[in-house]
Amino acid sequence: MPSRSSKLNKKDPSDFKMRFIVAGFIMFFAFTILGGRLWYLQVIKGDELRERSENNRIRSQEIRPLRGLIIDSRGMILVDNIASFDIAIIPSEAKDPAFVVSELKRLYEGRNLSYAGSPTLDLGRRRFLPLSLERDVAWEKLALVEASSAMLPGIVVDVVPVRNYTMGPVMAHVLGYVGEISPAELRHPQYRDHRPGAIIGKSGIERAVDHLLMGKSGGEQVEVNVAGQKLNVLAMVDAVPGSNVVTTLDGELQQVCWEAFDGDAGSIVVMNPRDGSILAMVSKPSFDPNLFNRGIKFRDWEAFSSDRMAPFKNRSVASLYPPASLFKLVVAAAALDQGLISAEDTIVCRGTFPFGDRTFRCWRREGHGALNLRQAIVQSCDVFFYTLGLQLGVDTIAEYARAFGLGSLTGIEIAGEKEGLVPTRGWKLQQLREPWQQGETVSVSIGQGFLGATPLQLVRVFASLSNGGMLYKPRILDRIESPQGDLIESFPAEPIGRLPLSAEHIKLLNSAMWGVVNEPRGTGRAAHRKERDVCGKTGTAQVVSMPDDDKSKESEIPYRFRDHALFACSVPCEDPRITVLVVVEHGGHGGSAAAPIAKKVVDWYMKNRPEDPAYAIFSDKGSMEKQP
Amino acid sequence: MKIDRRGLSNIDWVLPVLVLLICAIGITNLYSAGANLIGVGGGTAPWIKQVYWVGLGLVAMLACLAVDYRLIIRFGYILYGISVLLLLAVLIYGDMTHGSQRWLAVGGFSFQPSELVKLTLVIALIKYVDDRNVGTSFTIPALLIPFIILMIPAFMILKQPDLGTAFFLVLIFISIILFAGIERRSFIKLSIAGMSVLPGLWFIMKDYQKNRLVTFLNPERDPLGTGYHIIQSIIAVGSGGLLGKGYLKGTQSQLKFLPEQQTDFVFSVFAEEWGFLGVLILLILFFSLILWGFHVARRAREFSGVLLAYGMTMIIFWGVFINVGMVLGILPVVGIPLPFMSYGGSCMVVLMMAVGLIMNVSMRRFVLQS
Numbered sequence: 001m002p003s004r005s006s007k008l009n010k011k012d013p014s015d016f017k018m019r020f021i022v023a024g025f026i027m028f029f030a031f032t033i034l035g036g037r038l039w040y041l042q043v044i045k046g047d048e049l050r051e052r053s054e055n056n057r058i059r060s061q062e063i064r065p066l067r068g069l070i071i072d073s074r075g076m077i078l079v080d081n082i083a084s085f086d087i088a089i090i091p092s093e094a095k096d097p098a099f100v101v102s103e104l105k106r107l108y109e110g111r112n113l114s115y116a117g118s119p120t121l122d123l124g125r126r127r128f129l130p131l132s133l134e135r136d137v138a139w140e141k142l143a144l145v146e147a148s149s150a151m152l153p154g155i156v157v158d159v160v161p162v163r164n165y166t167m168g169p170v171m172a173h174v175l176g177y178v179g180e181i182s183p184a185e186l187r188h189p190q191y192r193d194h195r196p197g198a199i200i201g202k203s204g205i206e207r208a209v210d211h212l213l214m215g216k217s218g219g220e221q222v223e224v225n226v227a228g229q230k231l232n233v234l235a236m237v238d239a240v241p242g243s244n245v246v247t248t249l250d251g252e253l254q255q256v257c258w259e260a261f262d263g264d265a266g267s268i269v270v271m272n273p274r275d276g277s278i279l280a281m282v283s284k285p286s287f288d289p290n291l292f293n294r295g296i297k298f299r300d301w302e303a304f305s306s307d308r309m310a311p312f313k314n315r316s317v318a319s320l321y322p323p324a325s326l327f328k329l330v331v332a333a334a335a336l337d338q339g340l341i342s343a344e345d346t347i348v349c350r351g352t353f354p355f356g357d358r359t360f361r362c363w364r365r366e367g368h369g370a371l372n373l374r375q376a377i378v379q380s381c382d383v384f385f386y387t388l389g390l391q392l393g394v395d396t397i398a399e400y401a402r403a404f405g406l407g408s409l410t411g412i413e414i415a416g417e418k419e420g421l422v423p424t425r426g427w428k429l430q431q432l433r434e435p436w437q438q439g440e441t442v443s444v445s446i447g448q449g450f451l452g453a454t455p456l457q458l459v460r461v462f463a464s465l466s467n468g469g470m471l472y473k474p475r476i477l478d479r480i481e482s483p484q485g486d487l488i489e490s491f492p493a494e495p496i497g498r499l500p501l502s503a504e505h506i507k508l509l510n511s512a513m514w515g516v517v518n519e520p521r522g523t524g525r526a527a528h529r530k531e532r533d534v535c536g537k538t539g540t541a542q543v544v545s546m547p548d549d550d551k552s553k554e555s556e557i558p559y560r561f562r563d564h565a566l567f568a569c570s571v572p573c574e575d576p577r578i579t580v581l582v583v584v585e586h587g588g589h590g591g592s593a594a595a596p597i598a599k600k601v602v603d604w605y606m607k608n609r610p611e612d613p614a615y616a617i618f619s620d621k622g623s624m625e626k627q628p
Numbered sequence: 629m630k631i632d633r634r635g636l637s638n639i640d641w642v643l644p645v646l647v648l649l650i651c652a653i654g655i656t657n658l659y660s661a662g663a664n665l666i667g668v669g670g671g672t673a674p675w676i677k678q679v680y681w682v683g684l685g686l687v688a689m690l691a692c693l694a695v696d697y698r699l700i701i702r703f704g705y706i707l708y709g710i711s712v713l714l715l716l717a718v719l720i721y722g723d724m725t726h727g728s729q730r731w732l733a734v735g736g737f738s739f740q741p742s743e744l745v746k747l748t749l750v751i752a753l754i755k756y757v758d759d760r761n762v763g764t765s766f767t768i769p770a771l772l773i774p775f776i777i778l779m780i781p782a783f784m785i786l787k788q789p790d791l792g793t794a795f796f797l798v799l800i801f802i803s804i805i806l807f808a809g810i811e812r813r814s815f816i817k818l819s820i821a822g823m824s825v826l827p828g829l830w831f832i833m834k835d836y837q838k839n840r841l842v843t844f845l846n847p848e849r850d851p852l853g854t855g856y857h858i859i860q861s862i863i864a865v866g867s868g869g870l871l872g873k874g875y876l877k878g879t880q881s882q883l884k885f886l887p888e889q890q891t892d893f894v895f896s897v898f899a900e901e902w903g904f905l906g907v908l909i910l911l912i913l914f915f916s917l918i919l920w921g922f923h924v925a926r927r928a929r930e931f932s933g934v935l936l937a938y939g940m941t942m943i944i945f946w947g948v949f950i951n952v953g954m955v956l957g958i959l960p961v962v963g964i965p966l967p968f969m970s971y972g973g974s975c976m977v978v979l980m981m982a983v984g985l986i987m988n989v990s991m992r993r994f995v996l997q998s
Contacts, residue, residue, distance in 0.1 A: 016934055019807055020926050023938070024919065030949050031915050035908065037956045041866040042904040049866030050873075053900075221859065235859065 060129055061222070065215030066161050066483075068242030070175055070205060072251040073279075073478060079175055079206075081161040087117075087137055087145055088130035094154025097121060101133065104155060107148055113141060130158055132197065163206075167251060169286035170258045173314035174249065174414060174476070176204020177289035202292070204314065205245065205476065207415035212480055215242035243488055244481045248277035253605060257282045260600035263584035263593065266564075267315040267455040270601065273463035273570060273579045275493035276472025278412070280601075281456075283315040317417040320452030321564055321583055323406075324539035325380045325523075325590070327447025329465065329509055332373055334400035335388045336505040343508055346370045349383040353442070360386055360442050363540070377512035380523045380538060382446050389445020394436060397444060398424045403500050404461045405471050406453050412474040420457055423450035448542055458568060459581035465513075466535070466570035466579055469499040469506050513537055514573050517595075526595035527569055527602070534602060535576075536569025538590035562586035565593035571602045578605055640924065640990040644689070646917045647968060647983050651682045651976075653910060654894070654969035660876050661889045661897040674890050674971045681973040685980030692984030696992060700985070701932050704748075704755030708777065711748040714741035715784040722788070730788050740974040742793045745781045747978055747985075749797055750939035752777050753804050758932045765809040768817065774805065791833060792962030796946060803942040808935060857893070862957045865899040872903030890971040892963055895955045914948045914967075924990040937989040940982040947979070 041049065070079040087104075094100040098121055105115045117133040133155075134141070142157055149155065163178050165171070181198045185191050190211075191200065200214065201207035218239035250270075257268040257280045270280040287304060304311060313319060323330075335341045351367030353360040362368065362382040368375075376384035389397060401407060407422030421427075423444065425436040443449030456474055464471045472495055479490035499506070513535035516524040523538040541564040565587035570576035580598045587593035658675040692700075700707070718732050718741055731738045753774055760770070778801045785794040810818075830838065864878065878900035889897050899907050921941030928934045944967050951966040953959035965975045 016926065020922055023807065024922060027915065027918055027922075027945060030945070031911055033958070034949070034952050034956065035911060037953075037958055038865070038899070038904055038907055038911075041862060041956065042868050042899070042907070043870055045866050046869035046904075049863050050869055053863050053867035 061158075061220055062129060063218035063220055063237075063239040064160060064199075065217055065239035066241040067163065067178070067199075067215060068213040068483070069244040070213075071244060071246045072249045072254075073247065073277075074250060074252075076166075076251040078166055078171060078247070078249070078251060080164050080166070082164045084136045084160055084162040085142055086132045086158040086160055087134045087141065088132045088156050088158040090130050090154045090156060092154075094152075097154065100152055100154055104133075104145070104152055107144060107151070108141070111140075111144060113144070130156055132158065135160075136162070163290070165289045167254065168288050168290060170282070171249070171251070171254055172204075172286045172289045173283040173316065174204055174281045175289065176206035176208075176415065177202055177292040178206050179292050201415075203312075203415050205247065205414060208413040209245055209477065209480075212245060213242040216240040241483045244483060244485075246478045246481060248272070248279065248475055248478045249281070250279045250609075252608070253601070254280040254282065256280075256604045257601055258284075260597050260604075261582070261584075262597065263565075263587045264559075265309055265315070265585040266583045266587065267319065267581075268583075268597065268601065269316050269455045269459040269581045270605075271459045271463045271474065271579045271581075273467040273576050275475060276460070276463065277475045277478075277493070278456075279578065281316045281476075283313070285309050285311045287311045314414065314416060315583070315585075316455045317410075317412065317414055318454070319583075320418055320420055320454060321458075321566065322449070322451050322541040323447040323453045323458055324541035324564070324566055325447060326458055326461070326537050326539040326566055326568055327401075327445075327451065328377060328380065328385050329513075329537060330401050330404055330406075330461065331385050331389055331392065331397060331445050332377060332509060332512075333404075333499070333501050333505065334392050334397055336373070336508070337400070337501055338392065338396065340391055341373055341388065343374065344372060346372050347376070347384045347387050349381050351383070353383045353386045355386070355390075355439060355442055358439060360439075374508065374512040374515065375521075377509070377537070378515035378519055378522050380516075385445045386442050389441055390438065392445075394441045394444055395424050395426075397441075398422045400500070401451075403471075403497070404464065405496075406451075406457050406461070410454075410456055410460065410474045412456060413477050417456075418454055420454055421450055421452040447539065455581050455583050458566070458583075459579055462537070462568040462570055462581065463576075463579040464499055465506060465509055466573075466576040468503065469501055470495050471497045471499065510535055510573065513570075517569065523591045524567065524569070524595050526591055527567065527599040529571075529599065529603065529606075531572070531606075533572035533574075533606075534569050534599070535571075535573040536567060536595070536598065538595060539566030539568075540564070540588070540590045541566060543586065559586050563588055565590045567591070567594035567598050569595075569598050569602065571606060577609075577611065578602070638991045638994055639693075640920075640987050642920050643917070643924075643983055643987055643990070644686075646913060646920065647980070648682075650910070650913050650917070650968040651685075653898070653913075654966075655679060655682070656875075657894055657898045657901075657969065658890060658971055660878065660901060661894060677973075678971055678976070681976040682980075684973070685977045688977050689980040689984035689987070692981045693988050693991070695988075697933065697936055697985060697988040698930075700988075701751060701755050701758060701936065704751040708748045708752035708755075711741055711745045712781055712784070715745060715781055717741070719784060719787055730790055739977075742781075742785045742788070742790060743974040743978040745785070746793075746796065746800060746943050747940075747982060749778065749781060750800060750804060750943065751936070753801065754932050754935045754939065757804075757808050757935060765811040766805060766814065767811045768814045771805065771810075771814070771818075774801070786832070790963070792950075792964050795962065796950070796964060799946050800939070800942060803946075804935065804939050807938055857961060858957050861893055861896045861955050864896040865956060868900040868903040868907075870904045872899075872901050872906050875901050877901060891965055892951065892961075892970065893955055894969050894971070895952055895966050898969070899955075911952075914944075918945050918948075921986050924986050927993055928989050929993050933989040933993070937986045940986045943982050944979065 066081050069077055069081075072078055089097055089100065091097045101117075101121060108115050115134070116137070145152065145155060145157060165175060165177070178199050179202045181191060181194050181196065181200050185200065186194060186196060191198075194200065201210035206213065216239065218237040220233055220236035222233050253270060257270065261268055261282060261284055263284070265284055267284070268280065268282040269278065271278055285307075348370045349362055349364075349368040351362050351365045353362070360382070363380070367383070368379055368381045371379065371381055371384055373384075375381075398407075401422045407420050409417050409419045423440075428434060428436050428440075428450075440449050444451055460471065460474060472493055475491060475493060477491045480488040482488055516522040516538065517527050517534045517536050518525075518532050524536045527534050527536055543561055543563060563586070565584040566582065567590045568579065568581045570579040580601050582594040582597045582601075584593045584597070655675050655678050658678050659673075662674045714732060718730065722730065722732055730740050730742060732741055756774055756777065766774075778797060782794045782797045785797065867873070868878075878897055898910065902910075918941055921937055921944065925934050925937035925941065928937055947964060947967040950959055950962065950964045951970070954961050954964070965972055967979050968976065
């Protein structure tokens with residue numbers, strides 16, 4: 001030990017003297033800072049701060065931002081905000097919150113009112129913030145609570161903005177609704193900035209662009225006197241209102257579609273084929289989103305969610321239907337592009353199509369006789385397309401179906417979209433662990449079998465055929481504006497691909513669709529207008545295969561086994577301005593159930609929405625047609 | 629290890645007396661801070677538990693006194709290694725509270741290894757300085773190993789995440805290195821480098837940490853969150869005035885406006901009830917404690933003793949300065965407890981050990997003369 005210590009003692013500790021003087025000085029300086037600050041707070045500002053702590057209480061409250069408006073393309077407000085009143089409790093001000101709440105209930109009982117809040121009281125961690133007890137309360141209760149405030153320490157009336165959906169059920173699915181954030185959503189990284197009790201978009205556009213609509217909460221710290229009156233604002237951060245979302249929708253057209261649709265369930269989607277904008281999107285049955293403003297009552301929710309008709313489902317993007325005869329255009333496109341058939345080649349239809357040990361039938365039992373491709377589309381001959389489909393093979397059909405945008409998400413800004421299904425050999429082997437059967441190709445070639453598509457996907461197929469072959473991402477958001485109306489972001493049309501078809505083939509298909517509506521043998525004559533400017537295609541989707549004999553008596557078939565009626569059309573034929581798709585679930589034949597609905601929509605649109613004169617001047621197509 | 633009788637007779641009584649005085653004030657204050665808490669019911673009151681912690685701390689203090697501090701320094705790396713392993717255990721098995729993982733539960737007790745590391749880091753650094761040739765100033769290459777010694781626990785504490793304590797370790801490190809001596813040119817280079825690295829810290833901080841920092845710079849930015857606490861703390865302190873509102877009469881604490889009033893914000897309860905004069909006395913006690921620590925360090929007969937007493941004193945100093953600064957709104961809210969006053973066992977025991985080590989140096993200064 002001694003040797004070690006002598007080694008360590010080589011340096012004279014007196015050398016440290018200077019360091020200790022410096023260190024001591026730093027300590028003195030540090031304590032002087034603390035002392036000085038204390039002098040400032042306690043002696044100089046002491047009286048002021050004491051006054052503040054003794055006479056007044058300080059109350060913190062969140063300032064909720066106004067959620068952005070949703071507006072249609074013509075400036076009509078689809079969603080805005082209105083005021084609603086909550087009865088809330090500030091736990092830190094109520095000495096005994098449970099007691100205060102029981103006092104409140106007792107007060108209600110005296111007036112034969114019932115307490116609508118949750119029976120359990122979860123005060124949470126931030127006890128200095130108001131916690132809602134009852135939402136959206138009536139004047140009767142508000143008056144009672146205000147008058148008895150002395151008996152109810154910590155109980156306050158909170159004014160909160162709630163959503164007002166001006167079109168109610170008519171636009172419920174597209175716009176969606178808002179509600180209180182759920183515990184599961186709170187854990188989701190997307191919502192990490194939210195607090196429990198926050199109101200968020202739960203479906204539709206409200207959910208898809210929640211981050212744009214929601215704005216940012218502010219807060220204020222105010223001094224209140226014993227009576228709860230605001231004396232002084234100590235600190236305040238204004239709420240930042242959410243941005244306004246301008247959609248491509250046309251509210252009036254939506255209303256027209258809603259009224260035109262006379263079935264029980266189904267969908268109408270109207271698209272502008274020139275840029276993929278969605279003009280209207282109806283799904284029936286529907287619900288009133290205003291019910292969700294402040295948390296739906298349990299009984300209402302039960303009634304809705306147990307409804308077999310699924311009123312919450314946005315059928316336009318989340319229901320899959322067999323495209324049925326609408327799909328014949330895809331098969332025709334594939335056959336033309338593959339060089340399998342020319343415009344002149346004919347196939348004979350005798351009404352039946354024997355295949356293996358089965359016999360497939362044409363919808364017209366007596367057969368169509370010899371038909372070329374155009375006639376086959378006009379009369380929607382099944383046998384013709386059985387023949388083409390088998391020659392193409394399911395994988396080639398699938399390739400073209402995908403090029404038309406089927407089987408994948410369109411990417412529209414509406415929550416809950418389904419991607420649909422385009423079957424292939426590989427898919428079946430992988431998913432069902434069974435090899436593909438040739439007979440299944442026969443079903444697929446008339447749009448049945450495993451095929452499933454959303455109305456939105458289907459409307460886009462026809463929009464792209466009618467605009468000359470451009471496939472657009474469906475556009476529902478036009479632009480985002482600040483609350484003052486300044487442009488924040490705009491969303492131009494997004495072309496995502498071209499159909500793999502020559503201009504000549506597209507022309508042939510459009511001509512055939514014109515025939516569907518305007519020629520004597522066409523299946524879509526119900527959509528015929530005297531202007532002869534509609535081109536379209538009917539579809540009748542089998543839900544279950546029925547014995548042939550029963551087919552004729554539609555009304556005797558139980559509702560859930562009836563066929564779905566489909567119709568797609570574009571107007572005016574030479575340079576369409578709108579493409580309409582109608583699906584009537586269990587409506588029967590496309591030509592008789594769906595086409596008349598589409599016609600009503602088209603008639604209204606062509607009458608009330610004249611062509612933008614600028615279009616004819618600036619568009620190539622418009623000016624070309626002006627030439628003699 | 630036998631205790632030299634000369635050592636025993638030279639026990640430094642000033643330190644324990646000062647510390648126990650502060651502890652007594654702390655317990656009295658905790659009684660007031662806890663008096664109004666409704667709903668905590670059941671279990672032992674915090675102020676009574678704190679009495680136990682002081683008792684346990686005294687035992688730990690004696691234990692640190694019994695062993696020759698040179699022996700403790702000789703095992704410095706091993707002690708350091710053990711505490712780093714404990715930190716690792718926290719990251720793996722630790723309990724989560726308020727979004728961070730700081731506690732290790734051992735048979736009904738739980739403690740914070742990050743408190744212990746404050747001591748063992750100092751001891752390990754002294755061990756390193758001691759093994760080197762004494763007296764030569766640090767150059768940048770020579771700082772590499774001490775830097776690694778610092779970064780291992782600092783990084784692990786950052787992972788918990790506990791930015792405040794990690795930063796605390798850095799402050800202790802800088803205090804020791806500067807005192808041990810650093811070559812002037814290296815010092816300038818490192819200062820410049822440090823200044824430029826600082827902004828990078830922003831990117832490794834968690835959101836709530838950034839929030840606290842931004843809120844500190846502008847408390848009115850977040851009147852509902854951290855800013856609320858700062859504003860309330862300042863009102864509590866200021867409303868104490870010159871003479872205070874009187875014991876058990878602090879209205880800010882009565883109304884429970886104060887956050888964490890038994891741990892990080894005990895000082896504002898004290899300041900509200902005892903006023904500027906009371907606080908002045910408390911700060912003088914702390915200041916005396918620190919100066920006495922320096923006094924002991926200056927009289928030590930060898931370099932390692934000087935550094936040990938100095939290092940332990942600095943642990944106390946930084947605790948006081950950061951905590952009080954935070955409560956008074958001149959430093960960000962980082963969750964550093966006030967030494968001997970805040971409720972909590974780990975902190976109390978570890979600080980008592982630090983005092984024990986200073987006393988250890990003090991009583992062995994004569995023994996070494998032989």
